[in-house]
Amino acid sequence: MEKSRFIFRSIVQSQPVRQINTSNTSTPPWVCNACLRRTPKPSTLLRGQRQHRRWQSSNSQPADSPEFKSIVDNPPQLVQANRKHNKLGLLILATIPVTAFILGCWQVQRLGWKTDLIAKFEDRLVRDPLPLPPQVDPNAIKEFDYRRVYARGKYRHDQEMLIGPRLHDGEDGYLVITPLERSEQFPEFKGDTTILVCRGWIPKDKAAQSKRPDGLPRGEVVVQGLLREPWKKNMFTPDNKPQEGKWYFPDVYQMAEHAGSQPVWIEETMRPDLLTSYDRMAKGVPIGRPAEVNLRNNHTQYIFTWFSLSLATTIMMWMVIKKPVGSSRRLRQSKEW
Template structure:
């Protein structure tokens, strides 16, 4: 034993040194170990520019930098515009008053026609003055004569209960009733409606009476042509509108129009339709009277525009007050 070393030191052993190891090897950059040519900086610059915000641009302009344009500031109302706005309620009110007069006129006219319907029918004289027919419009009359079916005229197309058809107009020759009369006594009779399938005379033999007949109907004024209705073609016997004077000249009769009437019976109408017998009109006044709606429309428009006018002029524009703005689109 070495006497220079104490006993207690000789008995103590140093623990062996242990090296700490990990399961994952340390990271070593391969580019650092193998340096190559430097990569360009453009992808990095693009990445930087992609994150650039519009507000970072010193030339960026927003809606705050472009205030809206003033439409009116401190100006008076345009007198021409006020005059135009003021004329609308006045004109509408005048049209409403005119419709009130029209309503009174139409009501009196319908009452006069209905009074004529309840009177006994008059025998039709041999010669009739066309200028006096308006005094006997809707007057019930009867005439005796023979139908000239060779001069029959079909006016159409005309709808009846949603079905297409024609109006049958036939001259009524009355020379047999007025034998001593030297003038023209033939009149035009609107016999009524037939379906399109029965337009040919060969399909409606029962609807072509022969011999002397008595026709009861309404004496009517000549019809007024609509501007949208096509012109008639007498050469082809094509009629779109009952032009009484043109039709009378075509068949050689008086310009007198009689509408044959019948009782409003559904079963009778169906039977006539199947046999090809014209369906006459009922003895009633069929004038349209919509003037109450027109009165309400014009007076409502007058009131509405008057309120608009009052809202415009009740508070005149003062200096410094902005009446309106316009969006600025030049940015």
Template sequence: MHKKAVNTFSEPQCGIPANPANPSQTTLPTPFTHTAPRRDRKQPGDDPNFTSILDNPPEIMRAGRRHGPGLIILALIPFTALVLGTWQVQRLGWKTDLIARFEDRLVKTPLPLPPRVDPDAIHDFDFRRVVARGRYRHDREMLVGPRMHDGEDGFMVITPLERDPGGSDGRGVTTVLVNRGWVSKKLRRQRDRPESLLTGEVVVEGLLREPWKKNMFTPDNRPDKGEFYFPDVKQMAELSGSQAVWIEQTMEPDLLQALEMGSKGIPIGRPAEVNLRNNHAQYIFTWYGLAIATSIMFYMVVKKPPTDMSRRIRMNKEWS
């Protein structure tokens, strides 16, 4: 008689996994216990002074700082522009008086240039019309440039003028520098303009001028290569053996004469007039206009209400 096989493995209870080490045994689950809140612990709502954000009405306000360091910079701009405009007013008065003084010297009779000129006294005779006699030393000629004249490139011709007021013994010979005028670049060489090489005694009428001042953008002269970018009076006087005296020859040729002189390479002198720039009135208008405009901008920035994008909501701490 066959015996019925008995399954020694018991079905695990629902939700209870079998013990993998001993399949015949089952592992009872750990019961879940809920810890009830302690009655002695106080909740935030138990505090009578507690206020909820749901019970507190919000307040619309501007988030962060209203103005930053940019406002300080904006405030400095109109102040700086006002100072610069006032300074230009003073400069305008100074330049106007200076031009009036120079124009007063132009109307006077040309002064014969003395044999010896004190360089320190030239400041008091700037733009003074003078007359000098002598002979040009074309072998010591110097060209300064480039310089533009009526849209054409060229050079200024600087020629020492040798004078002998004391006689023919040579003991009274003195030399000054004469800016004869402008010549075209294509006629810069002396052999291309023989009519400009005057011989014999000449009479030069021009303006006595102070030495030029070099700006920071002008390159240095290279006298060893014969290149002069600005008239350094002292340097050119040492090279030519003359006094540090600068005379700008003046003339007023008509249009036809100027064209003829330019075609022959004869230097074209400057007119007897004061050619100092006086743009201070424009600077005054610019600086004062900038001061007014930035002042209005500053007022609008300070008084302008915050926009919707710059608003934020925070909890109101004040209760009515």
């Protein structure tokens, strides 16, 4: 055994040592060695660095910065503390229930006034009708508003005026205003004795006198109705056009001047009857109004509305004042997030 080991060591030491080329072993045979020895240009390196920096800037996130602080890192900051109630706001809030209460008290007074007025007019309705004098003082009509009167004379259908449009039971139509001439009944009066009579409502398709021959009485007639005070026009009603025969509002003085009569307005009345109204509508005979007071009285609703508003706003103001003024809120703020 010792002899064989000696022979193997002698053979190995007698062989020449070969040097291995590491360059050939690390480079594949298909790569050009000349290209490997070529050094890149500085411009190419700078261009690559710029592109890499540009890519990093476009794809950077806020968290990549070492100075970034998230919303969790920031401590909560006190943004409101010990804030007192605004005196001006409380003053404005306090005026709402006070104003509503005053308006409610005013509506209570209006309710009493309107109730007494309706009672006074209803008392005039139950009295016997009075004969209308030949000439009436316009200033005295207010004391006889809703007073039942009667007059005798002849209708001047050639001076008829239609006020409209007016609705009656959902139907469109007009109010027929015809002057009543009373000169034959009072021949001793040289002045004008003509008055204006509102005969009632007619449908729109009966506006032409040729379509309602039964509604144009001839000869002497007796008219019984209510003496009414002239109305006041509101700002939403258009102006009348007498030259064109268009009347939108019963302006008593303007219509009396147009017809040459006294500024006295009589509303002809009739007993309310459905069958009679249908018969008159078909024949074109004006449908008169019932002898009743038709004044609106909604002051009870207004009283409930104003007092309810006053109570509700008072409770709201009490809740605002009761809320503690030392309340504060904490909020986390971050400008970088």
